[in-house]
Amino acid sequence: MKHRNPAGSLSRRSFGKTLLGVSLPLILPQHLFGASAPSNRIRVAQIGCGRIARDHDMPGVMESGLAEIVAVCDVDARRAEDGKKLLETMYRDANAAVPPISVHHDYREILQRSDIDAVVISTPDHAHAEPALAAVLAGKDVYLQKPFTMTIAEGIVLRNAVARTKRILQVGSQQRSWAQFRSAAELIRSGRIGQVRRVEIGLPIDPTAPDDPVQAVPDGFDYGRWLGPAQFAYYTEQRVHPRQGYGRPGWLRNESFCLGMITGWGSHHYDTMHWALDMESTGPTRVEGTAEFPTNKIWNVHGAYDVQLTYPGDIRVSVSDKHPNGLKFFGDDGWIWVTRSGQTTASDPSSGKKPLPPLEASDPRLLDPKGLRVELPRSDSHHKNWLESVRSRKEPLAPARVAHRSSSACMVSWIAMKLNKPLTWDAKAERFVNDADANALLSRPERAPYGVTHVVGS
Numbered sequence: 161m162k163h164r165n166p167a168g169s170l171s172r173r174s175f176g177k178t179l180l181g182v183s184l185p186l187i188l189p190q191h192l193f194g195a196s197a198p199s200n201r202i203r204v205a206q207i208g209c210g211r212i213a214r215d216h217d218m219p220g221v222m223e224s225g226l227a228e229i230v231a232v233c234d235v236d237a238r239r240a241e242d243g244k245k246l247l248e249t250m251y252r253d254a255n256a257a258v259p260p261i262s263v264h265h266d267y268r269e270i271l272q273r274s275d276i277d278a279v280v281i282s283t284p285d286h287a288h289a290e291p292a293l294a295a296v297l298a299g300k301d302v303y304l305q306k307p308f309t310m311t312i313a314e315g316i317v318l319r320n321a322v323a324r325t326k327r328i329l330q331v332g333s334q335q336r337s338w339a340q341f342r343s344a345a346e347l348i349r350s351g352r353i354g355q356v357r358r359v360e361i362g363l364p365i366d367p368t369a370p371d372d373p374v375q376a377v378p379d380g381f382d383y384g385r386w387l388g389p390a391q392f393a394y395y396t397e398q399r400v401h402p403r404q405g406y407g408r409p410g411w412l413r414n415e416s417f418c419l420g421m422i423t424g425w426g427s428h429h430y431d432t433m434h435w436a437l438d439m440e441s442t443g444p445t446r447v448e449g450t451a452e453f454p455t456n457k458i459w460n461v462h463g464a465y466d467v468q469l470t471y472p473g474d475i476r477v478s479v480s481d482k483h484p485n486g487l488k489f490f491g492d493d494g495w496i497w498v499t500r501s502g503q504t505t506a507s508d509p510s511s512g513k514k515p516l517p518p519l520e521a522s523d524p525r526l527l528d529p530k531g532l533r534v535e536l537p538r539s540d541s542h543h544k545n546w547l548e549s550v551r552s553r554k555e556p557l558a559p560a561r562v563a564h565r566s567s568s569a570c571m572v573s574w575i576a577m578k579l580n581k582p583l584t585w586d587a588k589a590e591r592f593v594n595d596a597d598a599n600a601l602l603s604r605p606e607r608a609p610y611g612v613t614h615v616v617g618s
Contacts, residue, residue, distance in 0.1 A: 202550055205231035205270045205279045207291055209243030211406040212305060213282035217332075218243070220543030221280060221303075222250050227547050231276060233264040236401075237380030240265060265382060267291045271298040278328075278550055281305060284409075285424075286417040287388045289314035292329070293615045296321050301328040301550045303543065306427040308560070308567040310419070313603035315564040316590060317612050322560040330546035330556040331563035333431045335500075337542040340519040343527070344489070344498035345436040349534040352526050353491030358476040359433055360490075362483030363425040365463050366413050368454040372398040389611030390416040399458050413459040420461030422577065423570040426479070429487055431558070431566035432498070435536075436489060437475065440562045443569050443587035444469040444477070449576035467573045479573060484516055494522035575601045 204227045206218055221227050229247055234240035244261045251258040264270055270279060271294055278301040281291050289309040295302050296318075308331050309315040322329045335341040348356060374394045377383045383395050393399065393416065401409035411417040418424060434440045451465035467479040486499025501518040521527050539545040539557055549556040568590065575598050576583050584593040592598035606613050 202227040202547055203275060203277045204229045205233065205264075205273075205276045206243060206247075206282065207233045207267045207270065207279050208282035208284075208287075208305075209234040209236075209239045210282065210401060210409065213243065213280070214246055214406055217280050217282045217303065217305070217543070218247060218250070220541065221547070222247075222254070224541060224544035224547050226544060226551070227278075228259055229261070229280075230259050231262045231264060231270055231273070233267050233270055235265055235382040235385045236378075237265060238378075266385070268294065271295055271300060277301065278303070278547075284386075284411045284417045285419070286310045286390050286411075287386075289318055289612050290388060290610060290615055293318050293321055293612050296325050296327040296329065297615070299325070299327070301546075303330050303332065303546045304563075305332045306563070306567070307419075307423040307570060308427070308563040311603050312568050312571050312590060314612050315567055317616070319560045319564040326553075328546065328549045328553065328556060329560045329563075330542070330549065331427075331558045331560070332542065333428060333558040333563060333566065334542040335428050335432050336435065336557040337539040337545060338500070339540075340498050340501065341432050341435075342536050342538065343519060343529065344487075344496055345432065346529075346532050346534050346536050347496060347527065348436040348489055348491075349438050349536075350532040352493070352532075353489060353496055353521075354493035356437060356473075356475055356489055356491045358478070358490045359437075360483045360488040361426075361429045361433065361477065361479040362485045362487075363421045363429060363479065363481060364485055365421055365465070365481045366459070366461055368413065368456050368459040368463065369398075371456055371458045372396045378403060385610075387607065387610075389606035389614075391605065391607055393457075396458070410459065413461050415460050418461060419571065419574045421481075422462060422465065422467075422479075422574050423567065425485070426570040426573065427563075427567055430569045431563070432487055433477070434562070434566055434569070436487075437471065439471060440565060442472060443565055444471050444572060444585050445587070446470040446582065446584055447572050447576040448582040449479075449573055450580055451577035453578075462574075462577060465577055467576060469569070469573065486516060494526050496521045496526060571602075 204221055206213055206229050209232055218229060221229055232240055232243040234243060240263050244263050247261055248258050270276055279295050280303040282305050285307055288304060292302050292304050309318055375396045377395045397403055398410045399414055400411055447469045449467035452463040454460050464481050469477040471477060486497060488495055488497045497520040499516050499518055537557055546556050572585050579597060583595055583598050586593050
């Protein structure tokens with residue numbers, strides 16, 4: 161099925177114009193207008209029906225009270241049907257009428273529907289950029305799981321497309337909707353610990369395992385579409401997701417589909433750091449890193465690692481699996497520590513450890529919320545914040561322009577880990593200075609007919 165672009169066909173040339181400053185028309189679904197608009201619930205489609213969709217994204221949208229999910233899509237037919245059944249149960253449990261829920265296996269079918277206002281994309285990391293770009297060009301608002309994209313080159317294209325189309329895109333950096341992270345950012349930006357000199361970020365790591373052999377592709381699973389822009393590799397359950405249940409998928413440990421915890425958890429903590437340092441539109445100036453990379457072909461994401469970054473103002477940032485999972489900001493007048501409350505997520509193999517204090521300081525008085533000169537936007541639900549932005553057309557807490565910079569810093573770190581040498585990063589140009597090897601890793605080949613190149617050229 162041919163991808164449909166807004167206002168007819170969008171050629172590679174005309175898409176390039178949107179990136180160079182010519183805005184596309186703002187497309188809003190007709191049923192959001194009119195006297196009855198405030199009472200209308202936003203019609204949402206769920207793309208990707210795996211673990212994060214079931215445990216986080218679909219419940220988040222449903223619990224907001226602002227939307228109804230009326231379509232599900234997954235390249236695995238079993239998961240798509242399971243997604244529909246889960247939604248029907250959610251509606252019944254809420255004593256709500258169950259709307260017709262359509263099931264799709266190609267996200268492009270959803271984007272062609274004029275009755276769909278917005279989409280939630282909960283696909284593997286390597287499959288973020290293509291459907292998100294296609295969605296904004298089709299006039300849909302987007303909630304996109306983190307990280308923003310798999311490569312910096314993809315991120316630039318998607319960020320610019322969001323800006324030109326004026327779509328609402330929220331990335332799943334939900335720590336911005338958690339009270340302790342907002343409080344930490346407000347305290348630090350208000351100067352509570354004085355000039356920040358350094359930051360320590362702790363992230364977990366993933367174990368590896370021997371490669372599993374070739375298996376037959378299960379019935380109802382479009383493995384070619386699941387691989388998408390990634391280069392072809394034989395099917396085995398270890399590489400993809402469990403055939404039974406919704407446990408942690410193997411793709412999180414394969415560099416063709418995910419860069420490891422440096423982006424998996426790093427997208428959250430780097431984003432919090434940028435927020436607290438008021439550096440959401442820039443990035444590091446220098447980076448160097450080391451890491452252990454398994455020789456296995458399937459579970460081959462990084463193991464133990466150490467990354468050192470320098471940010472504007474000569475702020476030194478240390479990122480390591482040896483630090484506790486969280487962030488610690490050191491200033492001239494003390495330190496502030498912040499992490500998640502009592503639990504992490506299923507993506508953290510160390511989540512069974514003793515909980516760390518969610519917010520702590522070298523002196524408890526530093527945490528006094530009185531007298532702050534900086535107050536940041538408040539939200540108690542990341543999905544609701546997105547849906548409120550869909551209605552108001554105001555920027556959400558984690559927009560594309562911000563999420564791209566957070567993800568970029570993670571990817572810059574990964575590149576330094578891969579090359580094991582100091583690198584200079586030009587955040588304005590979004591390229592490394594005088595290093596062809598590093599710049600070659602800003603993008604990766606896309607297997608036809610998938611990826612952002614395909615969307616741009618369709």
